[in-house]
Amino acid sequence: MKKHLFVISALIIVLSLVTACAGQPAAEPAQQGEQPAAAFKAGLLAPGPVNDGGWNQTAYEALKRMETELGAEISYVEVEMSPAAFEKAFRDFADQGYQFILGHGNEFTDAAVAVAPDYPNTFFFLSSSRFYDPSVPNVIGLNSDSSQPCYIFGYIAAKMGTGAGLIGGMEIPPISESFTGFINGAHAVNPNFPVQVTYLGNWTDTAAAKEASISYIDGGANFLLGNADFAGNGVYQAMLEKNVYGFGMFGDNTEKAPQQVLANYILDYGAGLVGLAAEVKAGTFKPTGNIEFGLADEDVIYIVYNENAATPVPQELRDEVAALYAKINSGEIDTLAPVK
Amino acid sequence: MDFVSIKKRLLKFSRSAWTPFAAIPIALGIGAILLLIAGYDPIQAYAAMWQGAFKDRTAITEVLIKATPLIFIGAGLAVAFRCSIWNIGAEGQFYAGAVAATAVGIYLGDLPRFLLVPLVLFAGASSGALWGMLAAFLKNRFGANEVVTTIMLNYIAIFITGWLVTGPMIETEGLFAQTAKISQNAWLWRFLPPTRLHTGFILALVLAIVLYIIIFKTSLGYTIRAVGINPDAARYAGINVKRKVLLAMAISGGAAGLGGAVEVAAISYRLYQLISPGYGFDGIAVSLLVNNNPLGVIFSGILFGALRSGAEVMQMNAKVPSVLVFLIQGLVVLSVVAFGVYSYVSKEKEE
Numbered sequence: 283m284k285k286h287l288f289v290i291s292a293l294i295i296v297l298s299l300v301t302a303c304a305g306q307p308a309a310e311p312a313q314q315g316e317q318p319a320a321a322f323k324a325g326l327l328a329p330g331p332v333n334d335g336g337w338n339q340t341a342y343e344a345l346k347r348m349e350t351e352l353g354a355e356i357s358y359v360e361v362e363m364s365p366a367a368f369e370k371a372f373r374d375f376a377d378q379g380y381q382f383i384l385g386h387g388n389e390f391t392d393a394a395v396a397v398a399p400d401y402p403n404t405f406f407f408l409s410s411s412r413f414y415d416p417s418v419p420n421v422i423g424l425n426s427d428s429s430q431p432c433y434i435f436g437y438i439a440a441k442m443g444t445g446a447g448l449i450g451g452m453e454i455p456p457i458s459e460s461f462t463g464f465i466n467g468a469h470a471v472n473p474n475f476p477v478q479v480t481y482l483g484n485w486t487d488t489a490a491a492k493e494a495s496i497s498y499i500d501g502g503a504n505f506l507l508g509n510a511d512f513a514g515n516g517v518y519q520a521m522l523e524k525n526v527y528g529f530g531m532f533g534d535n536t537e538k539a540p541q542q543v544l545a546n547y548i549l550d551y552g553a554g555l556v557g558l559a560a561e562v563k564a565g566t567f568k569p570t571g572n573i574e575f576g577l578a579d580e581d582v583i584y585i586v587y588n589e590n591a592a593t594p595v596p597q598e599l600r601d602e603v604a605a606l607y608a609k610i611n612s613g614e615i616d617t618l619a620p621v622k
Numbered sequence: 623m624d625f626v627s628i629k630k631r632l633l634k635f636s637r638s639a640w641t642p643f644a645a646i647p648i649a650l651g652i653g654a655i656l657l658l659i660a661g662y663d664p665i666q667a668y669a670a671m672w673q674g675a676f677k678d679r680t681a682i683t684e685v686l687i688k689a690t691p692l693i694f695i696g697a698g699l700a701v702a703f704r705c706s707i708w709n710i711g712a713e714g715q716f717y718a719g720a721v722a723a724t725a726v727g728i729y730l731g732d733l734p735r736f737l738l739v740p741l742v743l744f745a746g747a748s749s750g751a752l753w754g755m756l757a758a759f760l761k762n763r764f765g766a767n768e769v770v771t772t773i774m775l776n777y778i779a780i781f782i783t784g785w786l787v788t789g790p791m792i793e794t795e796g797l798f799a800q801t802a803k804i805s806q807n808a809w810l811w812r813f814l815p816p817t818r819l820h821t822g823f824i825l826a827l828v829l830a831i832v833l834y835i836i837i838f839k840t841s842l843g844y845t846i847r848a849v850g851i852n853p854d855a856a857r858y859a860g861i862n863v864k865r866k867v868l869l870a871m872a873i874s875g876g877a878a879g880l881g882g883a884v885e886v887a888a889i890s891y892r893l894y895q896l897i898s899p900g901y902g903f904d905g906i907a908v909s910l911l912v913n914n915n916p917l918g919v920i921f922s923g924i925l926f927g928a929l930r931s932g933a934e935v936m937q938m939n940a941k942v943p944s945v946l947v948f949l950i951q952g953l954v955v956l957s958v959v960a961f962g963v964y965s966y967v968s969k970e971k972e973e
Contacts, residue, residue: 325938357938358938360944362899364885364890364901365889367930370934
């Protein structure tokens, strides 16, 4: 026992000496870090790994673009997914003079609102949020309005098809709003155009998405739109198998059904973030409300036609769509109008 | 008290007290080597970690806030482990407590504060206790191994929570997978503004002390420990083993459930799908680190809170990727367990 005690105590003494010595020069880099206060700093609170190939990677790549395009000093935290951790992470960034902090998800709202009043020179942005409250003007919700591109899709479907089936993941506003846009677009062409909607109740059940799609096709629909995250892949499978038309959501999905996808709705959220960061850096960002990205933000939300589809969208229809863009951007068309 | 017993006690104390302090620097030392290999400056990384945890009053209170659920869970687990019940289900019991507390905090929100706060805490503790007793019942009635059943019950609790926050309990705006905020009357007092330090931390300290007294200073605790050391001998001595198993799981689950209730009532104010980042599993290490002594859990809980708290700043300022941060945290747990085994073996030799 004594021998063990001795060995262990010796180890502790050596190691604590090492760590104690190591502690002294550590103060230096910390001081250096505080000197260039003028640098523009952008931080990210990511709710998951930044190399996930999806949601978090989008934000991380936007951050990298801020570094190369704006010369920003960047840093991110894959924050522990507990509300207890969020506030501290926001504070740790803001304390060090970060002017642009993105909480990548609505779950960061409560924490941002709690922290923001203490840091009036920092902007706290929230992804997929419509938050705006004049009493905490430096917390800004960012949302992308999918109902606008989906309005265009509905319009095209009603012009070219016999009926449409929409397959959603869960019945939450981001999804149901995109479907409202689709239905409004379709009804603008033909108020009796049949559009059916189903919600899977999850984001993962590819088989259920495919089944729902096929039952719509059997019922006479020849256009499909899936907005169900991973489960949406089942919709593309049904398009491919039954050879009906459809649209790609949030990115280029052409390869999943090369002849059937007529157009893709591309969401380049990163471009939107970099644009905002540039404004914050220049000091020109003066928010008067939450930020809603739409077709008017041409580099953020846009539609790309698939020229290699079995029947590409004809030119005269594309001209009509171009006219719709203008009406949507001017507010003449309300893509979120309640469906009759 | 004679000299020999004092010496024995001191020895015993030193053994349980110094193990964590030995395990941590060794883990950090190995971590430093890994950081070097990966091309990061370990000194800078650890300096950032230290700063993140202790740089000012706010940072220190944040460490205590992070330690709070770990102390609740760890103190409860210490009781179960002393009874040789390997409760791996504190995570699920924490969720059960958080769900019940949220339900009470929302649906009975009109009650006055002096009624609602105790009710929220009671709901959390009792629901966690029931969740724990479920595993004890399966063990007593069917001989089902509690390691398996508690792990399974974790998933059930987490998935029920997921269903509740996306379905029946989703906030009225229905935008995101979270419940509405609980009534302000259910919030715990944050007594050191502007920091977030709350009375739940005090409650955790009290619970740890009470459980220590129960386990080591009462006949009830003695019987629980007797069952843990040798259930057959305990049964022969006239102890109702099944009842002790049920009780140990109720205490353990109740403490975890109370932790869940406190997390909701003091920090998050609402329920999310992922309300715990794995407190239930960290709690196991927190308890083992101090040889399943509820009093020691206070210190090991704070230690883990500091590690967690500092790790984020390490990512932020030293730009160390999160995988390496998790790796260092894993090393700490590993070396803690290794030391636990060491002290266990050396104790056996001694006896």
